Amino acid sequence: MCEECYSNENKITPLLNPLDCLENHTQYICGTCGRCICIEHDPNRGLQRWNFPFKSLEIAKLYLRTADYTTKSACGIYEIENNKGRLSYKIFPGNDELNLFLKKNKDKKCRQMMPVFSAGKYKEYPHTEVRKLTPDEIKQYMSER
Numbered sequence: 643m644c645e646e647c648y649s650n651e652n653k654i655t656p657l658l659n660p661l662d663c664l665e666n667h668t669q670y671i672c673g674t675c676g677r678c679i680c681i682e683h684d685p686n687r688g689l690q691r692w693n694f695p696f697k698s699l700e701i702a703k704l705y706l707r708t709a710d711y712t713t714k715s716a717c718g719i720y721e722i723e724n725n726k727g728r729l730s731y732k733i734f735p736g737n738d739e740l741n742l743f744l745k746k747n748k749d750k751k752c753r754q755m756m757p758v759f760s761a762g763k764y765k766e767y768p769h770t771e772v773r774k775l776t777p778d779e780i781k782q783y784m785s786e787r
């Protein structure tokens with residue numbers, strides 16, 4: 643697993659509409675393995691991909707680094723269960739944010755009340771870049787997928 647971005651597949655993201663994401667969205671470019679992770683704030687609500695629920699822990703892990711980097715802290719992935727027993731995974735900076743979310747979403751609960759995954763400690767890496775890719779870089783990245 644890449645110690646910077648927590649994935650062992652360095653071209654797995656973007657998962658959906660990769661070309662559109664690489665062409666139009668700011669990317670976190672992992673300084674260690676080169677993986678691009680969408681870190682774009684949506685223009686309407688200012689939210690990033692990591693603010694939304696993920697259907698598996700593995701997918702949430704692919705975006706955790708953008709949360710860590712944005713908040714400059716080691717965020718956690720929490721397992722959330724809805725009132726039908728369905729699980730999803732959400733990233734929060736800490737238990738305060740989790741509690742706020744649970745207060746606003748009475749139909750959801752978190753059994754463990756602690757992260758199922760977190761880097762534990764926030765760390766910066768020397769070669770990280772956060773920017774849009776150039777057309778040549780996009781071509782290169784897509785050809786290596």
Ligand SMILES: [Zn+2]
Binds near residue numbers: 663667680682
């Ligand atoms: Zn994107």
Ligand SMILES: [Zn+2]
Binds near residue numbers: 644647673674
């Ligand atoms: Zn990496």
